[in-house]
Amino acid sequence: MSARKKTTIIAAACLLVSLSGSILIAQHVERIRPHDIVDDALYITSSKMVRRASLGFDGLMACIYWTRAVQYFGHRHFIRERSYNELGPLLEITTALDPHLLPAYQFGATFLAPAPPNGAGQPERAVELMYYGIEHNPENWRLYYDLGFVYYTELHDYKKAGEVFEEGSNVPGAHPFLKVLAASMAEHAQDFSTARLLWSAAYQSSQDTSIRQNALEHLRAIQVDEDVTNLQNAVTRFVQANRRLPTSLWEVVTAEHWQGLTVDPDGIPYELSFDGKVLVAHPDDFPFATLGLPPGYKPTPKFHTQG
Amino acid sequence: MASIEILGLEKTYMVGFWRKRPKRALQPLHLTVEDGEIFGFLGPNGAGKTTTLKMLMGLVFPTAGTARILGKEWTDPEVKAQIGFLPEQPYFYDYLTAHELLDYYGQLSGVPAKDRKSRIDEMLIRVGLTDVKGLQLRKFSKGMLQRVGIAQAILHNPKLVFLDEPMSGLDPLGRREVRDLILQLQQEGKTVFFSTHILSDAEALCDRVAIIHRGELQGVGAVEELTKAVQGKVEVVWQGTHVPASIKALSGEFHVAGETARTVVSESQVDVAIDALRRERLRLVSITPVRTSLESYFVEKLQHSQTTAGKSA
Amino acid sequence: MNARIAYIASNTFREAVRDRVLYNLIAFAVLLSAAAIFIGQISIEIERLVVINLGLTAVSLFGVVIAIFVGIGLVSKEIEKRTLYTVLSRPVRRWEFIVGKFFGLAGTLVVNTFFMAIGVFGALLYVAHRFSSGDSSILIALYFIILEFLIVCALALLFSSFSSPLLSAIFAFSLFVIGSFADDLRGFATLTHGLTRWIATGAAYIVPNFSTLNVISAAAHQQAISWQLVAENTLYAVFYAAMALSGAILIFERRNLK
Numbered sequence: 001m002s003a004r005k006k007t008t009i010i011a012a013a014c015l016l017v018s019l020s021g022s023i024l025i026a027q028h029v030e031r032i033r034p035h036d037i038v039d040d041a042l043y044i045t046s047s048k049m050v051r052r053a054s055l056g057f058d059g060l061m062a063c064i065y066w067t068r069a070v071q072y073f074g075h076r077h078f079i080r081e082r083s084y085n086e087l088g089p090l091l092e093i094t095t096a097l098d099p100h101l102l103p104a105y106q107f108g109a110t111f112l113a114p115a116p117p118n119g120a121g122q123p124e125r126a127v128e129l130m131y132y133g134i135e136h137n138p139e140n141w142r143l144y145y146d147l148g149f150v151y152y153t154e155l156h157d158y159k160k161a162g163e164v165f166e167e168g169s170n171v172p173g174a175h176p177f178l179k180v181l182a183a184s185m186a187e188h189a190q191d192f193s194t195a196r197l198l199w200s201a202a203y204q205s206s207q208d209t210s211i212r213q214n215a216l217e218h219l220r221a222i223q224v225d226e227d228v229t230n231l232q233n234a235v236t237r238f239v240q241a242n243r244r245l246p247t248s249l250w251e252v253v254t255a256e257h258w259q260g261l262t263v264d265p266d267g268i269p270y271e272l273s274f275d276g277k278v279l280v281a282h283p284d285d286f287p288f289a290t291l292g293l294p295p296g297y298k299p300t301p302k303f304h305t306q307g
Numbered sequence: 308m309a310s311i312e313i314l315g316l317e318k319t320y321m322v323g324f325w326r327k328r329p330k331r332a333l334q335p336l337h338l339t340v341e342d343g344e345i346f347g348f349l350g351p352n353g354a355g356k357t358t359t360l361k362m363l364m365g366l367v368f369p370t371a372g373t374a375r376i377l378g379k380e381w382t383d384p385e386v387k388a389q390i391g392f393l394p395e396q397p398y399f400y401d402y403l404t405a406h407e408l409l410d411y412y413g414q415l416s417g418v419p420a421k422d423r424k425s426r427i428d429e430m431l432i433r434v435g436l437t438d439v440k441g442l443q444l445r446k447f448s449k450g451m452l453q454r455v456g457i458a459q460a461i462l463h464n465p466k467l468v469f470l471d472e473p474m475s476g477l478d479p480l481g482r483r484e485v486r487d488l489i490l491q492l493q494q495e496g497k498t499v500f501f502s503t504h505i506l507s508d509a510e511a512l513c514d515r516v517a518i519i520h521r522g523e524l525q526g527v528g529a530v531e532e533l534t535k536a537v538q539g540k541v542e543v544v545w546q547g548t549h550v551p552a553s554i555k556a557l558s559g560e561f562h563v564a565g566e567t568a569r570t571v572v573s574e575s576q577v578d579v580a581i582d583a584l585r586r587e588r589l590r591l592v593s594i595t596p597v598r599t600s601l602e603s604y605f606v607e608k609l610q611h612s613q614t615t616a617g618k619s620a
Numbered sequence: 621m622n623a624r625i626a627y628i629a630s631n632t633f634r635e636a637v638r639d640r641v642l643y644n645l646i647a648f649a650v651l652l653s654a655a656a657i658f659i660g661q662i663s664i665e666i667e668r669l670v671v672i673n674l675g676l677t678a679v680s681l682f683g684v685v686i687a688i689f690v691g692i693g694l695v696s697k698e699i700e701k702r703t704l705y706t707v708l709s710r711p712v713r714r715w716e717f718i719v720g721k722f723f724g725l726a727g728t729l730v731v732n733t734f735f736m737a738i739g740v741f742g743a744l745l746y747v748a749h750r751f752s753s754g755d756s757s758i759l760i761a762l763y764f765i766i767l768e769f770l771i772v773c774a775l776a777l778l779f780s781s782f783s784s785p786l787l788s789a790i791f792a793f794s795l796f797v798i799g800s801f802a803d804d805l806r807g808f809a810t811l812t813h814g815l816t817r818w819i820a821t822g823a824a825y826i827v828p829n830f831s832t833l834n835v836i837s838a839a840a841h842q843q844a845i846s847w848q849l850v851a852e853n854t855l856y857a858v859f860y861a862a863m864a865l866s867g868a869i870l871i872f873e874r875r876n877l878k
Contacts, residue, residue: 015866022859023825029832029852067807364709366877384711392709398702402638414627415710
C-alpha cells in the first residue's frame with residue numbers, strides 16, 4: 001500500500017473517531033456545566049446598550065434573547081428555583097430589540113407576574129411590559145387580554161381589568177370573549193365562572209406549550225376550589241340540619257341527594273377532616289388551588305412540564 | 308542503471324469556470340536518464356518542463372503514468388532524501404537568513420546535526436555567497452537567491468539533482484560559475500537533470516537532451532547526434548560592394564554596408580561561397596557561425612510541431 | 621518523523637515571532653487591559669469585574685484574530701507563494717507539514733497568551749492590590765481560552781488547505797462567531813420541530829462549542845470551576861482539533877500545488 005493511501009486511511013479513521021468523540025463529549029459537558037453561570041451572565045442588562053452592541057442585527061439578537069428567556073425560565077422552573085431575577089431584563093431586552101416579538105409579551109404576562117415559585121413575582125413590571133407592547137402593536141387585541149389578565153390574576157384590580165378588556169374588545173378583529181370578560185369583571189369578578197372563562201381563553205388562544213399547561217393547571221385548581229366550596233357549603237347545611245358534623249362525606253351526599261361522591265379532576269374523592277373541613281386528597285397535584293388544603297400546608301411546585 | 312525512468316507520465320487539467328474542458332499540459336512522456344549524466348530538458352516557456360518536474364517532485368499528481376527515481380517508485384518518501392530540487396524562481400522564507408534557511412532544510416533532509424554547520428559553510432562558499440551572515444533573505448538580490456537555491460539543492464549531498472532554469476537571474480559571470488558547478492557535480496558522480504530554454508548552456512553541458520513543445524516530446528538524444536543532421540548557418544563577410552551571382556543564388560540573404568558585404572549561408576555552402584569570392588578575387592574578411600547547430604535543430608523541431616499542430620487543429 | 625514535525629513547528633514559531641503584526645496585536649491587548657482599569661473606575665465595586673471581564677475578553681478576541689490572520693498567513697501564504705516546493709521535495713510527508721504547522725502556531729499562541737495574561741494580572745493587581753485564592757479561576761479561564769485557540773488554529777489550517785487566504789480567514793472567523801453562540805443554537809434547536817430540528821441540532825454539534833470554553837464571567841465572580849469540566853473541555857478541544865486536522869490532512873494530501 002502506498003504511503004499516501006496509508007495516510008488517507010489513518011486520517012479518515014481519525015476524523016471519524018474525533019468527530020464522534022467531540023459530539024459525545026459536547027453532550028456530556030452540557031449536563032455537567034453549572035447553569036447558574038449561564039443564567040447570571042446577562043452582562044449587559046441595559047437594553048439600550050444591547051441595541052448598540054447588536055450592530056444593527058436587532059432581529060437576530062431579539063431571537064437569541066427570546067430563546068434564552070425561554071430556556072432560562074424553563075430550566076430554573078425545572079430545578080425548582082425560587083427566583084427568576086433575569087426574566088424581566090431578558091424579556092425587556094428582547095422586546096426592546098424587537099417590539100413585535102409578540103410571544104415575549106404573552107410569556108411575560110404568564111410568568112413574570114405570578115409570585116414565586118411559579119413566576120418572578122413582578123406584576124408591575126409585567127404591566128409595564130404589556131403597555132410597551134400595546135404601544136408598539138396597537139392592532140393586536142391579544143395584548144389587551146394579557147394586560148387584563150395580569151390585573152385580574154395578580155393585582156386583583158378588577159375595575160382596571162374590566163377597563164382593559166373593554167378597550168381590547170374595541171380593537172378590530174378582537175375575540176368576542178373580551179367583551180364577555182369585560183362584562184363579567186363589572187359584577188362577577190370573583191366568580192368561578194369568570195375565572196374559568198379567563199383561563200379557558202388563555203388556553204385556547206396560545207400556541208405555547210408552557211402557557212397552555214399553566215392555564216390547564218389553573219382550570220383544574222378552579223374546579224377544586226369550586227368543588228370544595230360547594231362541598232363545604234353542603235357540610236355547613238348538614239351541620240345546621242343535624243347539629244353535628246357528618247362522619248363522612250357520604251352522609252352529605254345522601255343528605256343532598258346527589259348522584260355520588262364528588263371527585264377531584266383526577267378522579268379521586270374529596271375527604272372530610274375530623275373537624276369538618278373538606279380537603280382535597282393530593283394537594284400537590286393542584287398547585288394553584290386555594291381551598292381544600294390541609295392546615296399548615298405549604299405548596300411545593302409540581303408542574304407536569306418538563307425542564 | 309537509470310537514475311530516472313519516466314513511464315508515460317501525463318497531466319490533463321480541467322480548465323474553465325462552469326463547464327470544465329480538459330487541457331493537456333503533458334502528453335504521455337517516456338524518458339530515461341542514465342546514471343552520471345547531465346541531462347538537458349529543453350523547450351520554450353509553457354512547454355511542460357515545469358509540469359514534468361513538479362510531478363516528479365510529488366507536488367502535482369499525474370493523470371496517468373508512473374516514474375521510477377533511483378530505482379524506487381517516485382512517490383516513495385525515502386527517495387526524497389537522495390534528490391535535490393531547485394524550483395524555477397524560488398521563493399524562500401524571507402524572514403530567515405541564509406544560514407538559518409539552510410539549517411532548516413538540512414534538518415528536514417536529515418543531515419546530522421554535527422555535520423550541518425560545516426556543510427552549510429561549505430555550500431555557501433561553493434555557490435559564491437560570502438558575507439551573508441545575519442542578512443535576511445528578503446534583502447537578497449535575485450542572483451543571490453538563485454545561489455541560495457542551488458545551495459539548498461545540493462546541501463544534503465544528493466545523488467540526483469533537479470534544476471529548473473538554474474541560470475535565471477544570474478549575470479554572465481554567475482552563469483559561468485553555475486556551469487562549472489554542474490560539471491563538478493558530474494565529476495562527483497551525481498546525475499544532473501536540468502531544464503532550460505538557453506540552448507548554448509545545454510549545448511555546452513549536456514550529454515543528452517530532450518526537447519519538449521506543447522506538452523509533447525519532440526526529440527531525445529545526445530547533442531552531437533541531434534545536431535549532426537542539422538547544419539548551422541555561417542556569416543561570410545568580404546571587402547568590396549560586389550556580390551557574386553553565385554552567392555546570391557545560394558541563399559538570397561546578403562547585405563552591403565559601407566565598404567563590406569556580407570551574406571549568410573548554411574555550413575555546407577561555405578566552401579561554395581569562398582570559391583565564388585576567390586574566383587572574383589574578393590578579399591575575405593571573416594567567417595562567423597551565426598546560429599548554433601542545436602538552436603537550428605530546436606527551431607526546426609518547433610516549427611515542425613507547430614505545423615503538425617496547425618494541420619490537426 | 622517526530623523530528624521533522626518538531627523542526628517544522630519551530631520554524632513556524634520563528635516565523636510568527638518575527639512577524640511584526642504579532643507585536644502590534646499583543647501591545648494592543650495589553651493596552652486594553654490597562655484601559656480596563658480606567659473604565660472600571662466608574663463604580664468602585666465593579667472595578668475588579670471590569671478588569672477581568674474586559675481583560676480576558678481582549679485576550680480571547682485578540683488571540684483569535686492572531687490565530688486566524690497569522691495562522692492563515694503561515695499556511696495559505698506558504699502554499700500560494702511556493703516556499704512549499706523546496707520543503708516537500710525533501711523527505712517530508714504532507715501530513716507532517718500540517719501537524720508541524722499546527723504545533724508551531726499553537727505554541728505561538730500559548731506564548732502570546734502568556735504575555736497578554738501578564739497584562740491582565742498586572743491590571744488586576746493594580747485595582748485589587750493583591751491576589752486572592754478565588755483568582756485561580758482566572759488561570760482556568762485562560763487555560764480554556766488556550767483550548768479555544770487550539771480549535772481555531774486547527775480550523776485555520778483546515779480552511780487553508782483548500783482555500784485562498786482571504787476566504788480561509790472569513791470562514792474561520794465566521795465559525796468562531798457562530799461557535800460563540802453555540803448554546804443559543806442548541807436552544808433554538810430544541811424549540812423547533814422536524815427537519816429544521818435535525819438540521820439545527822446537527823449544526824449545533826458540528827460547530828465548535830466556544831460557549832462551554834468561555835468561563836470569563838465565572839472567573840470574574842471568583843466562582844469555582846469543577847475539575848470534571850476542565851477534563852471534559854480538554855478532551856473536547858483535543859477531539860475537535862484532531863477532527864479539523866484530519867480533514868486538513870485528507871484535503872492537503874490530494875492537492876495539486878500550482
